[in-house]
Amino acid sequence: MEVEYSKDAEMEKLLEDLKNSNVKKEDWEFHDNYKPVYSTGKGLNRKVVEEISEIKKEPDWMRRFRLKALEIFESKPVPTWGPDLSGIDWENTNYYNRPDEVNSTKWEDVPDEIKETFNKLGVPEMEQKYLAGSVAQYDSEGVYHSLKKVWEDKGVVFMDLDSALREHPDLVKDYFCKAVPATDNKFAALNGAVWSGGSFLYVPKGVQIDMPLQTYFRMNGEATGQFEHTIVVADEGSKVHYIEGCTAPRYDRNSLHSAIVEIYAKKNAHARYTSVQNWSKSVYNMPTKRAWVDENAKMEWVGGSLGSKVTMLYPSSYLRGPYATTHNLNVSLAGPGTVKDTGAKALHLAPHTSSRIIAKSISIEDGKAIYRGLLRMNKGAEHSKSHVQCDALLINDNSTSFTYPHDEIYEPTATFGHEATVGRIGTEELTYLRSRGLSEDEASSMIVLGFLDDVMKEIPMEFAVEMNRLIKLEMGKLGAVG
Amino acid sequence: MVPELKIKDLKASVEGKQILKGVNLTVKGGEMHALMGPNGAGKSTLGNVLIGHPNYEITGGSIVLDGIDLTNKTPEERARAGLFLAFQSPVAVVGVKLSTFLRTAYRQTHPEDKVTLTEFYDRMKVHMKKVGLDESFMSRSVNDGFSGGERKRFEILQMVMLRPKIIILDEIDSGLDVDALKLVADEIRDYYSENVGFLIITHYQRILKNIEPQFVHVLKDGKIVVDGDNSVSLRIEEEGYDWIKN
Ligand SMILES: Nc1ncnc2c1ncn2[C@@H]1O[C@H](COP(=O)(O)OP(=O)(O)OP(=O)(O)O)[C@@H](O)[C@H]1O
Numbered sequence: 001m002e003v004e005y006s007k008d009a010e011m012e013k014l015l016e017d018l019k020n021s022n023v024k025k026e027d028w029e030f031h032d033n034y035k036p037v038y039s040t041g042k043g044l045n046r047k048v049v050e051e052i053s054e055i056k057k058e059p060d061w062m063r064r065f066r067l068k069a070l071e072i073f074e075s076k077p078v079p080t081w082g083p084d085l086s087g088i089d090w091e092n093t094n095y096y097n098r099p100d101e102v103n104s105t106k107w108e109d110v111p112d113e114i115k116e117t118f119n120k121l122g123v124p125e126m127e128q129k130y131l132a133g134s135v136a137q138y139d140s141e142g143v144y145h146s147l148k149k150v151w152e153d154k155g156v157v158f159m160d161l162d163s164a165l166r167e168h169p170d171l172v173k174d175y176f177c178k179a180v181p182a183t184d185n186k187f188a189a190l191n192g193a194v195w196s197g198g199s200f201l202y203v204p205k206g207v208q209i210d211m212p213l214q215t216y217f218r219m220n221g222e223a224t225g226q227f228e229h230t231i232v233v234a235d236e237g238s239k240v241h242y243i244e245g246c247t248a249p250r251y252d253r254n255s256l257h258s259a260i261v262e263i264y265a266k267k268n269a270h271a272r273y274t275s276v277q278n279w280s281k282s283v284y285n286m287p288t289k290r291a292w293v294d295e296n297a298k299m300e301w302v303g304g305s306l307g308s309k310v311t312m313l314y315p316s317s318y319l320r321g322p323y324a325t326t327h328n329l330n331v332s333l334a335g336p337g338t339v340k341d342t343g344a345k346a347l348h349l350a351p352h353t354s355s356r357i358i359a360k361s362i363s364i365e366d367g368k369a370i371y372r373g374l375l376r377m378n379k380g381a382e383h384s385k386s387h388v389q390c391d392a393l394l395i396n397d398n399s400t401s402f403t404y405p406h407d408e409i410y411e412p413t414a415t416f417g418h419e420a421t422v423g424r425i426g427t428e429e430l431t432y433l434r435s436r437g438l439s440e441d442e443a444s445s446m447i448v449l450g451f452l453d454d455v456m457k458e459i460p461m462e463f464a465v466e467m468n469r470l471i472k473l474e475m476g477k478l479g480a481v482g
Numbered sequence: 483m484v485p486e487l488k489i490k491d492l493k494a495s496v497e498g499k500q501i502l503k504g505v506n507l508t509v510k511g512g513e514m515h516a517l518m519g520p521n522g523a524g525k526s527t528l529g530n531v532l533i534g535h536p537n538y539e540i541t542g543g544s545i546v547l548d549g550i551d552l553t554n555k556t557p558e559e560r561a562r563a564g565l566f567l568a569f570q571s572p573v574a575v576v577g578v579k580l581s582t583f584l585r586t587a588y589r590q591t592h593p594e595d596k597v598t599l600t601e602f603y604d605r606m607k608v609h610m611k612k613v614g615l616d617e618s619f620m621s622r623s624v625n626d627g628f629s630g631g632e633r634k635r636f637e638i639l640q641m642v643m644l645r646p647k648i649i650i651l652d653e654i655d656s657g658l659d660v661d662a663l664k665l666v667a668d669e670i671r672d673y674y675s676e677n678v679g680f681l682i683i684t685h686y687q688r689i690l691k692n693i694e695p696q697f698v699h700v701l702k703d704g705k706i707v708v709d710g711d712n713s714v715s716l717r718i719e720e721e722g723y724d725w726i727k728n
């Protein structure tokens with residue numbers, strides 16, 4: 001019972017913190033007036049792709065890769081099995097926007113207006129306090145990167161992918177688009193053709209980094225595309241936690257974000273990838289994220305998804321060696337007029353592999369949250385285990401959530417389970433809590449925290465605070481006295 | 483100070499339909515009132531209007547507690563002023579832990595009391611025992627998966643823990659087994675004092691036998707049509723409502 005008390009005391013503290021938190025929407029939805037120094041202009045064709053490669057002075061293999069990817073992109077239809085993607089304005093999108101020549105390891109060198117933007121978002125402050133290293137990307141290019149010297153000395157590489165391609169070409173070539181080939185899907189092919197920026201993180205054998213490394217992506221221009229490509233390699237026996245934060249200001253015209261994230265967790269390695277995205281409601285968010293998990297390695301995906309108009313995201317783990325494990329946790333908020341089509345894929349390709357997937361979604365007004373999952377257990381993946389848990393919370397009568405789990409089980413000794421819950425919070429529930437003296441704020445915070453309770457420790461605090469704030473805004477409208 | 487709730491010519495509607503058509507009633511500390519009346523008369527509506535349920539619109543009259551006009555106040559303001567309703571059908575709130583909920587509610591209704599978490603929970607356990615709820619309920623979600631009787635017991639637990647001044651119990655006796663009814667009636671009697679007033683909505687004698695109200699009112703078609711003593715409830719048990727003219 002003592003344990004119980006300390007947990008309740010924690011909850012009380014959290015409620016206090018939330019009450020006092022003043023994260024505001026304007027904190028990230030603002031836009032600055034920085035003009036890109038160079039842009040390929042609207043639309044996409046061979047010439048644009050060649051131009052991007054030219055500007056970046058890339059090796060020939062990369063140029064050819066891009067052109068091949070463009071062909072694949074053009075040959076694949078826009079997927080129609082999921083949310084409506086007809087709002088993507090392919091012709092009027094800017095596929096490449098470069099802010100400036102600089103890509104510095106000093107904040108001072110970053111152009112003032114961009115620096116100001118990152119300052120407002122708290123990026124340099126975070127770096128000082130909590131991080132082993134960081135990369136900042138503005139529109140298409142990295143503008144800043146740094147890595148604490150201790151880790152550099154141990155052979156860790158952390159920089160934007162463009163710099164890595166120049167400084168460590170062979171290392172990059174070994175991993176580039178191995179887990180996510182351009183043929184994977186239309187958006188992966190698009191990324192292959194026009195990718196720019198993203199991070200490259202290499203952690204050598206046996207190196208265990210205790211502080212996280214973070215990249216901050218900021219999409220600033222209207223109707224732009226952001227196509228970063230991130231590669232994380234956790235070599236044998238290493239340990240690393242990589243965090244991504246993404247924001248964009250609010251515009252009327254839609255923007256496109258189509259990233260690739262590839263993670264390689266080698267034998268006995270432990271890789272954790274956290275992403276917190278707070279895109280504005282004009283962004284189509286279509287990344288492809290995949291991990292190769294080798295023998296006895298552990299992969300953890302932690303995702304928090306607040307903004308965007310449409311998100312389609314299914315982080316995948318290929319459990320390639322015996323005893324490989326993956327944990328996949330995703331928390332989504334489908335706000336008014338938005339669709340979150342998210343989920344996870346776990347492919348058990350070796351014996352004794354295990355996966356655990358937790359998906360939580362909150363839908364507000366006509367927001368639609370979909371869980372779409374794939375669980376595959378190959379013949380020979382003996383004694384492998386999987387558990388999938390989907391929890392949905394519906395805030396209004398017209399809020400919806402759907403689950404589409406898909407199982408392909410070919411191994412008789414494998415075991416798996418699915419759980420799904422749906423909770424609804426409406427006027428009756430809020431009134432009940434308020435009739436006992438709780439303010440509207442407290443009532444909604446309690447509901448949200450209660451819903452997130454079992455994953456609260458895993459998700460970053462700022463994310464929980466922002467999520468809570470958005471929901472409070474919506475619930476305020478519900479509980480209003482007539 | 484002895485509390486006093488004054489309901490004056492209260493009119494209210496729900497979804498455009500007039501349900502309460504001018505209710506007058508005063509409940510003071512030390513008083514036990516019973517409110518009876520046929521199904522659909524507006525008894526639960528009165529309870530909901532008193533606590534400020536947003537689905538109900540007050541179209542006339544006033545609700546005053548200890549000289550403070552609550553007519554346009556929010557549900558939380560009324561709760562903090564000392565008003566409490568045990569709901570006829572308490573709703574489940576998935577994910578909100580019972581112990582945390584009660585503790586937060588107590589801190590809101592009694593900000594001056596610096597009772598520690600441990601003391602508060604110890605007190606809670608004593609009363610859980612009295613109403614017959616196992617301690618394991620502390621870590622369950624509010625009303626989630628509770629049986630009908632468990633919900634009623636939990637309403638009474640909230641009442642004793644939150645220490646309100648004016649209490650409306652809406653069919654607290656329905657769904658309770660014989661033993662539970664006794665436990666609940668004992669808890670109500672123990673809590674009853676000069677400083678609290680009760681309005682007990684019920685259809686049956688069995689709870690009134692345990693709690694003998696001094697006043698019995700009959701609500702019919704949105705108006706109180708009879709004000710009497712406990713003999714009224716006895717007559718209703720025997721003859722129903724036909725003898726009462728609108
Ligand atoms: N939210 C609502 N929406 C529509 N009609 C309602 C609502 N609440 C109450 N009513 C109507 O108001 C009238 C009074 O209902 P109320 O629940 O107050 O009756 P009651 O006296 O408590 O009856 P019972 O003894 O059956 O509990 C009924 O006709 C009911 O259908």
Ligand SMILES: [Mg+2]
Binds near residue numbers: 525526527652
């Ligand atoms: Mg009723």
